[in-house]
Amino acid sequence: MKAIHFGAGSIGRGFIGEVLHKNNIETTFVDAYDKVIDQINADKGYAIRYLDEANTEHWIDNVMAMHINDPAISEVINNSQLLTTAIGVPNLEKIAPIIKAGILERNAQKPLVVIANENVMYATNILKEAIKNVSEPDEWQEIEKNTLFLNSAIDRQASTIDENGKLLPVVEPFFEWVIEKDANFNQLQHVKYVENMEYYIKRKLFIVNATHAAFAYIGNVFSYRTIQDAMDDQRIVGLVTNIINENMQIFVNEYGDDINELRDYFNSILERFGNKKLNDSVKRVGRNPRRKLSKDERIISPIRSLFELGLPYANSLKLVVSALLFRDENDDEANYIEKIIEENGIDEAVPHLLALPEELLDEIISEYKVVVEDTNLLLD
Ligand SMILES: NC(=O)C1=CN([C@@H]2O[C@H](COP(=O)(O)OP(=O)(O)OC[C@H]3O[C@@H](n4cnc5c(N)ncnc54)[C@H](O)[C@@H]3O)[C@@H](O)[C@H]2O)C=CC1
Numbered sequence: 001m002k003a004i005h006f007g008a009g010s011i012g013r014g015f016i017g018e019v020l021h022k023n024n025i026e027t028t029f030v031d032a033y034d035k036v037i038d039q040i041n042a043d044k045g046y047a048i049r050y051l052d053e054a055n056t057e058h059w060i061d062n063v064m065a066m067h068i069n070d071p072a073i074s075e076v077i078n079n080s081q082l083l084t085t086a087i088g089v090p091n092l093e094k095i096a097p098i099i100k101a102g103i104l105e106r107n108a109q110k111p112l113v114v115i116a117n118e119n120v121m122y123a124t125n126i127l128k129e130a131i132k133n134v135s136e137p138d139e140w141q142e143i144e145k146n147t148l149f150l151n152s153a154i155d156r157q158a159s160t161i162d163e164n165g166k167l168l169p170v171v172e173p174f175f176e177w178v179i180e181k182d183a184n185f186n187q188l189q190h191v192k193y194v195e196n197m198e199y200y201i202k203r204k205l206f207i208v209n210a211t212h213a214a215f216a217y218i219g220n221v222f223s224y225r226t227i228q229d230a231m232d233d234q235r236i237v238g239l240v241t242n243i244i245n246e247n248m249q250i251f252v253n254e255y256g257d258d259i260n261e262l263r264d265y266f267n268s269i270l271e272r273f274g275n276k277k278l279n280d281s282v283k284r285v286g287r288n289p290r291r292k293l294s295k296d297e298r299i300i301s302p303i304r305s306l307f308e309l310g311l312p313y314a315n316s317l318k319l320v321v322s323a324l325l326f327r328d329e330n331d332d333e334a335n336y337i338e339k340i341i342e343e344n345g346i347d348e349a350v351p352h353l354l355a356l357p358e359e360l361l362d363e364i365i366s367e368y369k370v371v372v373e374d375t376n377l378l379l380d
């Protein structure tokens with residue numbers, strides 16, 4: 001099988017690329033970053049490093065790379081059976097016209113399978129909609145006929161270091177790639193096929209990503225540099241546990257999950273995130289706070305569910321306040337939030353920034369005012 005993958009970053013090379021390699025799939029990476037493209041092509045492969053005891057390295061070959069502006073992308077799409085992405089949600093609409101053109105030029109017998117792998121609810125549906133938006137009705141009819149769009153949830157911590165001039169993905173040993181079950185695409189090994197995709201995406205966002213975001217934003221309030229430093233502060237671990245205990249109730253109430261199994265799942269996540277070798281900065285994990293504070297995302301969406309279900313959410317509001325206080329001068333979204341608060345004051349900024357019922361907005365404003373006076377009160 002041949003695949004084309006958009007986004008040769010940490011997850012693209014450090015996770016998707018590795019699983020495709022284990023399945024003997026020949027993969028072409030597409031990226032906008034010349035350095036990574038040149039490296040893959042010059043070395044005819046790339047290394048990934050596991051952050052395990054021995055720092056095991058794995059060599060991924062049977063790969064090549066091309067630039068996003070390369071007109072030959074259509075030909076590669078034509079020769080591929082699988083198209084995957086791990087490029088960042090906002091970039092899906094940028095690559096949609098390229099994918100559209102490729103699918104329309106495709107003359108293969110079998111439909112192309114498309115799987116977008118991004119931290120968001122139903123990433124593939126977002127990509128599908130973006131492709132539809134740039135297509136004429138007759139083109140879209142053709143595309144729908146020849147494409148199988150499958151949603152996914154991905155879980156692995158991956159980042160990239162520059163070592164001896166090489167961009168090296170460093171990853172935790174753990175990974176989970178969950179894909180929507182479909183009788184026409186079930187041949188990949190090292191993948192979990194499921195029917196109830198919504199459950200798995202929510203579990204990833206509301207437990208794994210929410211835990212990570214909480215350590216990043218609360219850690220940042222207390223000036224910790226890395227997630228692992230923040231996790232050494234038991235007061236922060238206590239608050240994050242309280243936040244996630246609230247989120248777990250959604251799974252108990254909506255899906256009938258066993259609370260003890262959820263606690264075990266959370267503890268396994270703490271163990272993964274605590275891996276000191278990750279040395280993962282709160283700035284990387286907290287990146288794009290505006291996206292993370294949006295309506296259907298890891299922080300606001302669980303609060304909306306808790307509110308609707310009549311369940312406690314007080315600790316989760318502290319996470320919102322911490323996210324509003326996230327500062328990183330290199331992050332446009334953090335700068336935007338800071339500017340809106342500075343220019344309008346917190347009372348006006350909060351309703352502008354957050355899609356929550358008024359009652360909750362008032363509680364967030366009060367909590368914010370308390371915390372800016374004395375950050376330690378966040379942990380009370
Ligand atoms: N890093 C992680 O541990 C995890 C990341 N994810 C998700 O995976 C996705 C990718 O994340 P990372 O790999 O961490 O990001 P990254 O920044 O390391 O990689 C993204 C890659 O996409 C490329 N890119 C961006 N815009 C492009 C465009 N318009 N055309 C061509 N190439 C473009 C960049 O040059 C970069 O190489 C995100 O949606 C993230 O939420 C999900 C689970 C874990």
Ligand SMILES: O=P(O)(O)OC[C@H]1O[C@](O)(CO)[C@@H](O)[C@@H]1O
Pocket residue numbers: 119155156157158208209210212213284285286287288
């Ligand atoms: O900012 P993003 O792209 O949503 O990703 C944030 C983080 O989510 C994780 O998937 C798990 O929380 C990380 O490994 C990743 O760095």
